[in-house]
Amino acid sequence: MRFLPIAFCALAALTALPAVGQPVEKMAWLAGCWQGHFGEPGTVEQWLAPAGGTMLGMSRTIKQGKTAEYEFMHIRQLPEGVLAFVPQPNGRPPTVFRLLRLGESDALFENPEHDFPQRIHYARPAESRLVASIEGMRNGTMRRVEFAFSRVSCDAQAAGPGNK
Template identity: 30%
Template sequence: MDWLVGNWEQKLPDGTLKETWAKENDSTFSGNSYFINTKDTVHFESIKLTQKAEELTYSATVVGQNNDEAVDFKLTSDVDNTFTFENLAHDYPQKITYKKVTSDRLIATVSGKQQGKQTQESYPMSKK
């Protein structure tokens, strides 16, 4: 997943979504995802991608959620530059997908059931 390293962003009418990724070592990547409106950080999430034996885990920690504890999502699919992580026991999302479109474009998608309805949000981002 070396292609993920760097700064990514999506500009929206109400602000900017940013993700920053770094490689810590051969088995761990760390990232931050945050949304900034005109002057405030509205959402902040720290992320770790960790390889243990044959298992790749996406761990997300969102301040103010889940007692500030990380929620783990296991890699369930790696096909055609699309990486899907799932945790069916999590309230929302249950699935996080990163699709490498080109070396400088990706689409991050979160999906699952929310309040009994299937929901999906996609975030196309460009490397900066």
Template identity: 30%
Template sequence: MRHLLPLTLFAVLWAACGTSPSPVTDAAPDKPRTDSMSMRYSDLVLKLMGAWTDSVSEPGALVHEIWRRTDDAFYSGLGYVMVENDTVFIEHIALTFDDSTGAVSYDVRVPSQNDGGTVAFALTACAGDSMVFENPAHDFPQRIVYALQANGDWIARVSGQGKDGASRGFSYRFKRGAATPTP
């Protein structure tokens, strides 16, 4: 079922993955950001804009994320998985910045999960070339990490504990490029 979770995220990105759905009220912790964290986030998120594809992590599948800047505080994205010519998974993703608190949220909505509601993950760390988003109250995943590589690729790592309490996770290596036509 791993190919059903593109990040995200993706991914991500974050689906139930065989666990019971989380209530839509899964709110990300609202932590204020430091100015330096907010500035680093702004630098990194601009590098995430565009079309990204992973063609190696899921044999027989193409995992895509497409990001665009809507305004200074909102970035919208679409994650989807293609197997041959079929779209087998779609998620709506967004990054939002709250000017009043400095909080950053990675929001994911999968129409077939969580009663179609959005699950929010708070930015808890942003240092070097990585952004860490967490929501400990969510069933799976609880953590999503985007790490920019020296060659410009992004590694997206989705992890947490499953319903059975076992730790699990998976990664995608996104390369910049044209995405398969949007579903």
């Protein structure tokens, strides 16, 4: 069991596709509604299916009954043919993270010039599970933060925890 994460990473590396020339449709595995396990009910991330050359996403983190953080995101192909993940956390200006590696159900994006994080990774280890992580140097120390999600019905999320 100890070797399962190593085997998963090795398999992902073997099946990873080159970063250039990948259409956004290769990210379709990310589409759907995902309930976060790191906040209160209502903590979600939702991704629309690929269409028109983009995937649109949004997230919301609830703490003490209030929205503590939110983020608008999109994935699109840059003019040079590389996919990019472009987040806008809490209304800040967008930051471009270029695709470094794309597998069957995982993607690694990087922006070495960004303060923190420099890498953003999405992996779907099972149909009903999603793990997102951010990592990079912060104040001279390597830091990694992981966010675990479970797939939920988008209709259930539309109702919200207090709107049923």
